[in-house]
Amino acid sequence: MSSESTDNLNSYEKMQEIADFILGQTEIRPRIGIICGSGLSGIGDLLSEKRTIPYTEIPHFPKCKVSGHRGELSLGLLEGVPVVCFQGRCHYYEGFGMSEVVLATRIMKLLGAKIMIVTNAAGGLNPSMKVGDMMIIKDHLNFLGLSGISPLRGSNEDRLGPRFPSLTDLYDGGIRQIARAVAVSMNIQHEVHEGILAALGGPSYETVAELKFLRLAGVDAVGMSTVHEAIAARHCGMLVFGCSLITNECIVEYGTNREPNHEEVIEASKNGANKFATFISKLVSGLRQQDTIA
Ligand SMILES: O=P(O)(O)O[C@H]1O[C@H](CO)[C@@H](O)[C@H]1O
Numbered sequence: 001m002s003s004e005s006t007d008n009l010n011s012y013e014k015m016q017e018i019a020d021f022i023l024g025q026t027e028i029r030p031r032i033g034i035i036c037g038s039g040l041s042g043i044g045d046l047l048s049e050k051r052t053i054p055y056t057e058i059p060h061f062p063k064c065k066v067s068g069h070r071g072e073l074s075l076g077l078l079e080g081v082p083v084v085c086f087q088g089r090c091h092y093y094e095g096f097g098m099s100e101v102v103l104a105t106r107i108m109k110l111l112g113a114k115i116m117i118v119t120n121a122a123g124g125l126n127p128s129m130k131v132g133d134m135m136i137i138k139d140h141l142n143f144l145g146l147s148g149i150s151p152l153r154g155s156n157e158d159r160l161g162p163r164f165p166s167l168t169d170l171y172d173g174g175i176r177q178i179a180r181a182v183a184v185s186m187n188i189q190h191e192v193h194e195g196i197l198a199a200l201g202g203p204s205y206e207t208v209a210e211l212k213f214l215r216l217a218g219v220d221a222v223g224m225s226t227v228h229e230a231i232a233a234r235h236c237g238m239l240v241f242g243c244s245l246i247t248n249e250c251i252v253e254y255g256t257n258r259e260p261n262h263e264e265v266i267e268a269s270k271n272g273a274n275k276f277a278t279f280i281s282k283l284v285s286g287l288r289q290q291d292t293i294a
Contacts, residue, residue: 033108037120039269041087047076102232137242195220
């Protein structure tokens, strides 16, 4: 499918066809779906009894091209829990339509997932956040959504969810509590923050003025993804947990001779990937113990 295509994956039947194709490749019936952000595909390497399918082999599935995104999905067991792990995402700035951006989310729902864990690389705006830290997403500010660019735009698919879903407490409080306990158990609580993610359209990084504005608005970290998937997950009734790896410090002063770049983002996510993957797998273990996924 070309990246120029617009929202052409709204058909429930087409999504069901994709889900049936995936279910036909494995005995795994996922309870949790994970979306891996830039450089974070290694979470999928922790799966046992794994079946990996390149996106190119999945009918109708968009092909992500941004470096740091592997472009395959893996089904298997993580801490004994059946999961599907999307190792690579499509971004709106690549030219995909919103229905392509959130296709992975809707497919995990049709595969049977009850919870979505969505991850990303993000710039740290809150000065207390250092490169390599993590941020549990408490809420978001969606600049695309505020101007009407939504995965829910268009006629509503009632089989997925309601026309007017609420986004109150979108990022599940109970799961965030488990995540905080995991951070303590790993003795990394000083590196694991909780805060507000702002989603911008990208692919350019933010101006200094934009970052100053976002800081005033209470934003802790900035990214170009995640919130659309979170909205689609809420729409179709999944619980959502979101977590950012802070890959760069936002430059909020003029004339510093410093600039953000994607190479720095990938390098930081490579460095932080193992700890991040361990954190997510221990969270999944915590969810199993709490029967959240029953
Ligand atoms: O959100 P993920 O996919 O983790 O990647 C983030 O990193 C890239 C920018 O460096 C953008 O794609 C941004 O969205």
